[in-house]
Amino acid sequence: MNLIFITMDGARVDHIIKGKNYQKLIQKSAFFPTTITYAPFTIAAMHAVFSGVYGFKNGVNSYWSSTKFKKELYKTLPKYLKDVGYTTYGDSINKLILPPDGFDELKIHDELHDNLTERHKLLLDKMEEKNKDGKKFFLYLHYSSIHTGIMREVLKKYDNFSDEYFSSVHKNSDFYDSLFDEADEYLGEIINHINKLGLNEDTLLVVISDHGISIGEKFGERAYGVFCYDYTLKSTVLFNHPQISPTCINNQVRSIDILPTVLDLLSIPQDANYSKIDGKNLVPSIDGKHEARVAFSQSGNPLNSTKPPKEPNVYAVRTNEWKYIRNIHDSSEELYFIKNDPNEENNLINIEKEKSNEMRSEMNSILNQK
Amino acid sequence: MPKEKPNILFLLIDSLNSKNCFENDKTSITPNIDSLIKNGVCFDQTISCASTTVPSICSMFTGTYPFNSIVVEETLYKLNTQIQNFIQILERDGYSVSGFIPDVIKHIDLEHIFHSKLETFDSFSTTYDILGEKIVNVLERKKMKHPWFLYLHLYDLHGTATFYKNKPDNFQDTKFGKNQYDKMISALDIWIGKFLQHVDMDNTLIILTADHGSDVSTYDLELEKKHNYYIKIRDSAHQNNLAVKTGVKFSSKIPKILIPLKKKISTKIKDTKKNKEEEIIQSEFEKIKGENLSPYEKRRLENCIHVTTQCFDDRYKIPLIFSGKFIPSNLKIHKQVRNIDIFPTILELLDIPFTNPYIESKSLLPLIKGERMDDLTAYVDSIGNTVGQRTDNVVGIRTSDFKYFRDRKKTEYNTHLFNLKIDALEENNLSEKYSDITKKMEKMLLEINPNNDFYPDSVQNSTDKEEEERINEQLRKMGYT
Numbered sequence: 001m002n003l004i005f006i007t008m009d010g011a012r013v014d015h016i017i018k019g020k021n022y023q024k025l026i027q028k029s030a031f032f033p034t035t036i037t038y039a040p041f042t043i044a045a046m047h048a049v050f051s052g053v054y055g056f057k058n059g060v061n062s063y064w065s066s067t068k069f070k071k072e073l074y075k076t077l078p079k080y081l082k083d084v085g086y087t088t089y090g091d092s093i094n095k096l097i098l099p100p101d102g103f104d105e106l107k108i109h110d111e112l113h114d115n116l117t118e119r120h121k122l123l124l125d126k127m128e129e130k131n132k133d134g135k136k137f138f139l140y141l142h143y144s145s146i147h148t149g150i151m152r153e154v155l156k157k158y159d160n161f162s163d164e165y166f167s168s169v170h171k172n173s174d175f176y177d178s179l180f181d182e183a184d185e186y187l188g189e190i191i192n193h194i195n196k197l198g199l200n201e202d203t204l205l206v207v208i209s210d211h212g213i214s215i216g217e218k219f220g221e222r223a224y225g226v227f228c229y230d231y232t233l234k235s236t237v238l239f240n241h242p243q244i245s246p247t248c249i250n251n252q253v254r255s256i257d258i259l260p261t262v263l264d265l266l267s268i269p270q271d272a273n274y275s276k277i278d279g280k281n282l283v284p285s286i287d288g289k290h291e292a293r294v295a296f297s298q299s300g301n302p303l304n305s306t307k308p309p310k311e312p313n314v315y316a317v318r319t320n321e322w323k324y325i326r327n328i329h330d331s332s333e334e335l336y337f338i339k340n341d342p343n344e345e346n347n348l349i350n351i352e353k354e355k356s357n358e359m360r361s362e363m364n365s366i367l368n369q370k
Numbered sequence: 371m372p373k374e375k376p377n378i379l380f381l382l383i384d385s386l387n388s389k390n391c392f393e394n395d396k397t398s399i400t401p402n403i404d405s406l407i408k409n410g411v412c413f414d415q416t417i418s419c420a421s422t423t424v425p426s427i428c429s430m431f432t433g434t435y436p437f438n439s440i441v442v443e444e445t446l447y448k449l450n451t452q453i454q455n456f457i458q459i460l461e462r463d464g465y466s467v468s469g470f471i472p473d474v475i476k477h478i479d480l481e482h483i484f485h486s487k488l489e490t491f492d493s494f495s496t497t498y499d500i501l502g503e504k505i506v507n508v509l510e511r512k513k514m515k516h517p518w519f520l521y522l523h524l525y526d527l528h529g530t531a532t533f534y535k536n537k538p539d540n541f542q543d544t545k546f547g548k549n550q551y552d553k554m555i556s557a558l559d560i561w562i563g564k565f566l567q568h569v570d571m572d573n574t575l576i577i578l579t580a581d582h583g584s585d586v587s588t589y590d591l592e593l594e595k596k597h598n599y600y601i602k603i604r605d606s607a608h609q610n611n612l613a614v615k616t617g618v619k620f621s622s623k624i625p626k627i628l629i630p631l632k633k634k635i636s637t638k639i640k641d642t643k644k645n646k647e648e649e650i651i652q653s654e655f656e657k658i659k660g661e662n663l664s665p666y667e668k669r670r671l672e673n674c675i676h677v678t679t680q681c682f683d684d685r686y687k688i689p690l691i692f693s694g695k696f697i698p699s700n701l702k703i704h705k706q707v708r709n710i711d712i713f714p715t716i717l718e719l720l721d722i723p724f725t726n727p728y729i730e731s732k733s734l735l736p737l738i739k740g741e742r743m744d745d746l747t748a749y750v751d752s753i754g755n756t757v758g759q760r761t762d763n764v765v766g767i768r769t770s771d772f773k774y775f776r777d778r779k780k781t782e783y784n785t786h787l788f789n790l791k792i793d794a795l796e797e798n799n800l801s802e803k804y805s806d807i808t809k810k811m812e813k814m815l816l817e818i819n820p821n822n823d824f825y826p827d828s829v830q831n832s833t834d835k836e837e838e839e840r841i842n843e844q845l846r847k848m849g850y851t
Contacts, residue, residue, distance in 0.1 A: 096844050151849035307851045326725045369820050
């Protein structure tokens, strides 16, 4: 079975579930709309996805730490596939985004000028050729145009404390809609091309979003990678293959669960020569056996700096009902009953003391798993 | 109403054993420490997580255990500056922080948290040489911005000072102590009194504690003589006591380009000397095996020749006294607590909120207030001050009833279990006899560190500016910087 893995960089879950082409795909897939990312920014998010391990263990917990990925301890998705004979090929936005280990070729596109739809269709053609030669392939495609739009119109125009930006939530939302519509078009065209080439019959298609994006919900975060609120932590994953029964699992899962799930679906055993990973297989969930999973995330609030920090300074632990946040930079804490307060507006840290302690302790125990 | 912030005087007396500070049969004369105890709260079962200075104080400052609180840089352990520490929290709350530390620990990066307000002193000097006057001057001038936090790491009891330097003449009479160590405590107490004279006790919180205990505290005159004899033998083979100090001075003074060459030569010399030293030690250890002594006495004798630290109490039980502002008088608490709990207690006393990503520690304020608190399990680690020491071998757990320790990596190797209630000298290893308790203690140990990775992380030289600029360029392309 081949593997096509598509990252829809910065696609928000509230848009994904309404996207025309996304919806068509979701209806044929096992879909997890509450996949909590380890980091609400692509670099650390993708290293966690590809290794199945939180960034404070794999070495990549900030924008700055790609080169510190512990490849000797954690085996990456492409490396797994390479080791069992796959052709491994990727097209990404930047060389910092993915651990390169295991890729036969990892190309970097020009996000400002390349037409990603055409570029990626050509790559699919190339993979089909390989497939015809009897070679299984892994193709990684990074759709980066939402990021590009946000970079042009938000990151470069406003700072995290811009009154103009935060007083224009409708305008921001409209702009994001337009970026997402293009993303949905891209996805539709890629799926059509996969089907046209007949690759869908023996290919596991995995489509993820790596993190969400702010449209101005919380003052202090104009895009992502600052706080740990749900509008950026909530990402998605879907698994599509003719033999996977379509289902939608609303229970919370984690982005670190993606790697062991893909391995299981491809019947590749986890390599005991590497350190134990944090992620847990989602196949039992696809088969209807749900279990509660606690998610841990880290972000890096740049505060008044123009650069993100070298180490994370905002930590979060999330369950299906609760979220606890530690802001290391100012020693503050937050607790939200997200089940009833999805916008995380009512901080219960000093009210729900028992729950606060429980969540603190949950976070400590995760962090202590050095 | 927010509490008025008191000043904080933090006295860390290197190598001060709990029993030499508190117990009725102590032989030192310490009216000033006694007065702190009388007017304060005294925890007489305080366990340090390490038996050496660097990991102990890094853990105390961060509230985490050594496998998190320190990092390895080449051959040295340093404070893990990636973790928030309590001094930073105090500073953020408006405290003006400063301190005095012996230069032997200068390399561990305490400057990172004390900034330029950290004065180092020669580790071979003692309080009654020059240091005491210097500290009194600081307190007398009253130039520290209120509220202040003054950290004093006093080195008088450390072996280096106790056995090498000129001893305080006025304290050589046996009435000041049964051994050199206790005499040094008596001498030091005078200076503690002088410090306290210059402190407004109504508006100062005083903490007195130690980084670790010491075997030397238990020596009689005969053992002291032996100890001196073996120090001389060891030093002739290997300038062991100077190694760290020299290493630090060396690495800070030699041009970077020459370090590899110098290192190569000095490694060769050190190896030769080390082998000679090992030979002497092993032959002495063999002699001890045949002697008719209790396990405790044998252990003490071995340690007198060369430290063979496992995780025995003499080196882990430290005093802990809170006195002054907000602290009730004359309260003795016999519950087991840890050195990592000291700063959380201070912060809670001061109503300073804090969080810490790896925090293991707990505030002891409930105990001070006479409230109930669950038993605190103490992690104990034999890790040394520098990388690769022979004493790094074990890690363990101490409860008020049992002590358990085993090999740092292999869970079933070198296991020890002692029933502390009936075997305070830790002579009877019950690890095989009570395998169920051993397993339970092992489980508790792994709860602290589920991956059984008790080694501190190494730091890469993050000074690679070129790489940082390359990354910055990529981040700039993506709009992040």
